[in-house]
Amino acid sequence: MDLPFETSEYYDRQEMLFSQLPSSSIVIIPTNERKTRSNDVGYPFRPNSYMLYLCGWKEDEGFFMAHNRNGTLESKLFVPPRDTSKEIWEGIRIGVEGAESWPVDTTSSVENFESEITQMIGQFENVYAILGISEELDKICNDIEGLSDPRTFLDPMRRVKSKVEIKHMQEAATIASNAHKLAMENSTPGMGEWEIQSYVEGHFMRSKSTWSFPSIVGGGSNATILHYKANDCTIISGDLVLVDAGCEINGYASDITRTWPINGRFTEAQKEIYELVLKAEKAGIDACRVGTPWSAMHRVVSEVIAQGLIDLGILECGLDEALGDEVKLDGPFRDFFMHGTGHFLGLDVHDVGGGRQGDPGNPDSLEPGMVLTIEPGLYFADWRGDIEIPAKYSGIGIRIEDDILVTEDGPVVLSSSCPKEIDEIESIVGSGV
Ligand SMILES: [Mn+2]
Structure with missing residues (x-):
C-alpha cells in the first residue's frame, strides 16, 4: 500500500x-x-x-x-x-x-x-x-x-495540520528551497527564463516530486506580471529574475518566491526596493503568531511597504493617506503592491479554509498547526500607462515568499534554507556556472 x-x-x-x-x-x-x-x-x-x-x-x-x-x-x-x-x-x-x-x-x-x-x-x-x-x-x-x-x-x-502533515510540508519546502538555490547557482546573464525553470523543475523531478502550480519565471519587467507564465524571454545583465515556484510531494505543496539579479549584483535602485520588500516580509512573518487576527499580517506588511514608499519619495503623502481606508487598505500604495499578503498552504497550494483577503470563511485568528505563505511584493510596471513611476525604479518587480508554520512558540519558517539576504544571494548567484 x-x-x-x-x-x-x-x-x-x-x-x-x-x-x-x-x-x-x-x-x-x-x-x-x-x-x-x-x-x-x-x-x-x-x-x-x-x-x-x-x-x-x-x-x-x-x-x-x-x-x-x-x-x-x-x-x-x-x-x-x-x-x-x-x-x-x-x-x-x-x-x-x-x-x-x-x-x-x-x-x-x-x-x-x-x-x-x-x-x-x-x-x-x-x-x-x-x-x-x-x-x-x-x-x-x-x-x-x-x-x-x-x-x-x-x-x-x-x-490545521497534524504532526505528520507538517513533516510532509517541511519536505516540500526543503525541496523547493534547494530548487531555488540550484537555479541561483546556475544563473548567468543571457540565459532564458525557461532555463531557470528547468533547474527548478528538474530538481523537483529528481526529488520525486512535481510542481504544485506552473512555475513563474519572470526576467526584467516580466516580474511585474503577477502570474506570468510564458517563461520564454532571455534575461539580460542588469535585470532581476523573479521565480515563484513550489513542489508537491505526498500530496502536500510548497510555494516559494525569490528574486535575484541575473548577474549576481543588485543595482542601488534594486537594492532599495529589495530591502523594503524583505523588511515587510520579515514583519509579516513575525506577525504569524497564535491568536493574531487573520487581517493583521496584511496590515503589518502594508504599513511597512507604504512607509517605505514614502521614505523613498515614491509616494508623496502621509502614512494614513498612503494606506487609504482603514479596513480595505486601498490607498495609493496598492498601485505597487496589489495582491494579498498570503494564503493557506496544504494539499492545495492556495489551500482551503479561507486565507486570501476578503475570502469568506477566513478564520478569526491564527491557531497552532496552520501553515500559510507571507509574500509581499513591489511592482513598478513600465508597461502600464495609468501610474507614474520614478525612472530609476521602472521595470523592477520583486516578491519574496516563505512558507510559515504557526506554533505556540512563534512562527517557524519551513522554507528557511532558501537564501534571501542580499549578501547571501550575491555570493551564491552564478557560483555554479
Ligand atoms: Mn503564494
Whole structure:
C-alpha cells in the first residue's frame, strides 16, 4: 500500500468529520475526473484533495462514501475494477480486493456506484456531497432537496495540520528551497527564463516530486506580471529574475518566491526596493503568531511597504493617506503592491479554509498547526500607462515568499534554507556556472 500516512490518521479524520454531523448522515466525495488533451493523450491527473485527505485514494477514478447509521461510522470506497484489457495500456489497477487495505471499511466497484448510492441515499436524513466534479454523482444528486456541502466541515479541519502533515510540508519546502538555490547557482546573464525553470523543475523531478502550480519565471519587467507564465524571454545583465515556484510531494505543496539579479549584483535602485520588500516580509512573518487576527499580517506588511514608499519619495503623502481606508487598505500604495499578503498552504497550494483577503470563511485568528505563505511584493510596471513611476525604479518587480508554520512558540519558517539576504544571494548567484 502506498499511503503517506498510517491508516489511523485517515480514520481519525473520518471520525472528526462525522463528530460534527447529525445522526443519519451520508457523505459522498468523488475524485477528480480525467481530462482529455487530445485523442489518446490526457492532461496530467491529480487526485481530488478531499479524497486524498479522507482516504488517500490516488487512482483516476473512485468515490468515497461514509455514513453513521445506528451511530456507527462506516466508510466505503468505490474503485475501478481489475480489467486486463485496460491494464495493458494504463498499468495495473489496485482493484476492489486490493483496495481493502485502504482506510475504509468496505470496497466496491465504481460500476456499482450508481445503483448502490441511489438505493442508499433515501435511507438518510442528511446528504452531504461535493458536486461539480463528477457528472455521474451530480446526476444522482440532481433531485435531492436540502443537499449540503461537506466542505463546510472539512475545510476548517484541513486548515490545521497534524504532526505528520507538517513533516510532509517541511519536505516540500526543503525541496523547493534547494530548487531555488540550484537555479541561483546556475544563473548567468543571457540565459532564458525557461532555463531557470528547468533547474527548478528538474530538481523537483529528481526529488520525486512535481510542481504544485506552473512555475513563474519572470526576467526584467516580466516580474511585474503577477502570474506570468510564458517563461520564454532571455534575461539580460542588469535585470532581476523573479521565480515563484513550489513542489508537491505526498500530496502536500510548497510555494516559494525569490528574486535575484541575473548577474549576481543588485543595482542601488534594486537594492532599495529589495530591502523594503524583505523588511515587510520579515514583519509579516513575525506577525504569524497564535491568536493574531487573520487581517493583521496584511496590515503589518502594508504599513511597512507604504512607509517605505514614502521614505523613498515614491509616494508623496502621509502614512494614513498612503494606506487609504482603514479596513480595505486601498490607498495609493496598492498601485505597487496589489495582491494579498498570503494564503493557506496544504494539499492545495492556495489551500482551503479561507486565507486570501476578503475570502469568506477566513478564520478569526491564527491557531497552532496552520501553515500559510507571507509574500509581499513591489511592482513598478513600465508597461502600464495609468501610474507614474520614478525612472530609476521602472521595470523592477520583486516578491519574496516563505512558507510559515504557526506554533505556540512563534512562527517557524519551513522554507528557511532558501537564501534571501542580499549578501547571501550575491555570493551564491552564478557560483555554479
Ligand atoms: Mn503564494
